[in-house]
Amino acid sequence: MSIAIHAQSISKSYSDDHRALDEVNLSVNLGEVLVVMGPSGSGKSTLIRTFNGLESIDEGRLEVVGIQLDSNQDERQIKRIRRRVGMVFQQFNLFPHLSILDNITLAPIRVKKMQKKDAELRAMSLLSQMGIADQAMKRPAQLSGGQQQRVAIARALAMDPEVMLFDEPTSALDPERVKEVLDAMRTLASAGMTMVVVTHELGFAREVADRVLFMDAGKVVELSDAKTFFSHAKEERSRRFLNQMTN
Amino acid sequence: MNRSKRWWWQVIIVIGLLTVMGILINNLAVNLIRTGLGLSFDWLWRPAGFALSEHPLPYQSSDSTAWALLMGWLNSLRVIFAGIVLATLLGVSTGAARRSLNPLLRQIAALYVGFIRQIPLLLQLLFWYFVAFLGLPSEPFAPLGAVIHLSNQGISLLGVTLSVEFAAVLLGLSVFTGASIAEVVRGGLDSVPRGQWEAFRSLGMTEGLGLRRIVLPQALPAILPALSSQYLNLAKNSTLAIAVGYADLYAVSDTTITQTGRAIEGFLLLLLSFLLLNLLINGGMQLLNRAVLRSQHHH
């Protein structure tokens, strides 16, 4: 299997008169970093949230890590996908009542039935990778935004996912905290993780993305390799967006 | 309103309250003098002279009235605490069911809450007593094997025998209060940000695990205060037990008052007992509240 995610003409509406996703086709290869860009409301979040079943689709077919999904939300299939696909949110969504360590170990222990000791060792090693091993016993509220987001990445990685989804992971951060999170994502990408990243960080996208998906009004406008997209994007709509972003 | 005006209002209200209290105390004194008896509690130590259908400790009609009242109090405690446990179980599962992924479960839960809250509690108690329990055959039958035996003589659950009256009051109070607790729980769950649900789901956790470990702990601070007022409601509503002939504190007090004519003392004792009961429930809930807050702040 060399394809991690395959979307075949998927559509989704929240209301009758407007499609949040409109016949989206795309594939994400294993080991690839796909960056998703587009104006606000273009359907970027909706798209990556369909990949782990947080949003249902109305039409089309979706295959994620070899598991099929369609419009009848099969909870069993979704759960199987979620065990193998990690997600990182804009607002971190750490569990505020649990320690950093418990945030990371809860799912491996309860979902993957890992031994507590092993889960804790793994969590500590992930926290070290993220450069925040000294925060393990604190509560999320005691950490900076950048640290919290790195915990969120560690939490997702603790399940040993095959694919990682990121929905604007740096948008809620103070500018001086953005780099530490992007660096962690860079490391992950160079280790070969399959990643789908919704972001407006052009520097990161240029450097790390293999391909860029540009969306507007629920439609795929352009899906190009990163070099092409940033040097001479095929679509006028993409070029205009890039111009706005750089000015 | 400026400060001095507010101050005047307070004085007027206090004077008003004192006047009303004065009139009430005066009435009480006048009544006591007129009956020529004065406030007396001697009757408590005289034989009660009536039988009780149900008593958690040994009791016969030659025992003192105080002992009979204690039996009533224990009967109240029994049904109230069993009711609190059962109503909580029902309410929490129903509240959670209303936020379940299963549409059928959601609908059943909404139906239960909507329906039960429309009907007066007294009617529900009478229903459980006359229709559900007295309607049972006199020969015991066991729908769930050895777990439960049902008949119109009583209910035997895992070997513990409950009277039909107790069972009717327990179910009536629990089903009624459970519907309100379900609303409290649902509100609590809704107060937890969407992101928390999405985060536990994204990690592959089941809804049950996520509810127990992620959502409910965060919902508790919102749930607990409303929950204790539901428990107090249940305790107060338990006095309706008299309608189905369950020998609770209120029913026993009522009997002693008729028998001794000691209405004022009887009601004073009744008031004190309920005050004590409420303090018990409030105290318990405050301990729980503090424990929850503590466990959430340090860990």
Ligand SMILES: Nc1ncnc2c1ncn2[C@@H]1O[C@H](COP(=O)(O)OP(=O)(O)OP(=O)(O)O)[C@@H](O)[C@H]1O
């Ligand atoms: N839960 C929802 N209910 C109703 N409409 C929604 C919901 N979520 C998204 N939408 C609508 O669907 C469309 C796509 O939204 P989406 O959040 O996917 O956009 P986005 O590209 O992620 O935007 P942003 O850059 O602002 O995050 C928008 O029109 C949005 O208003």
Ligand SMILES: [Mg+2]
């Ligand atoms: Mg978005």
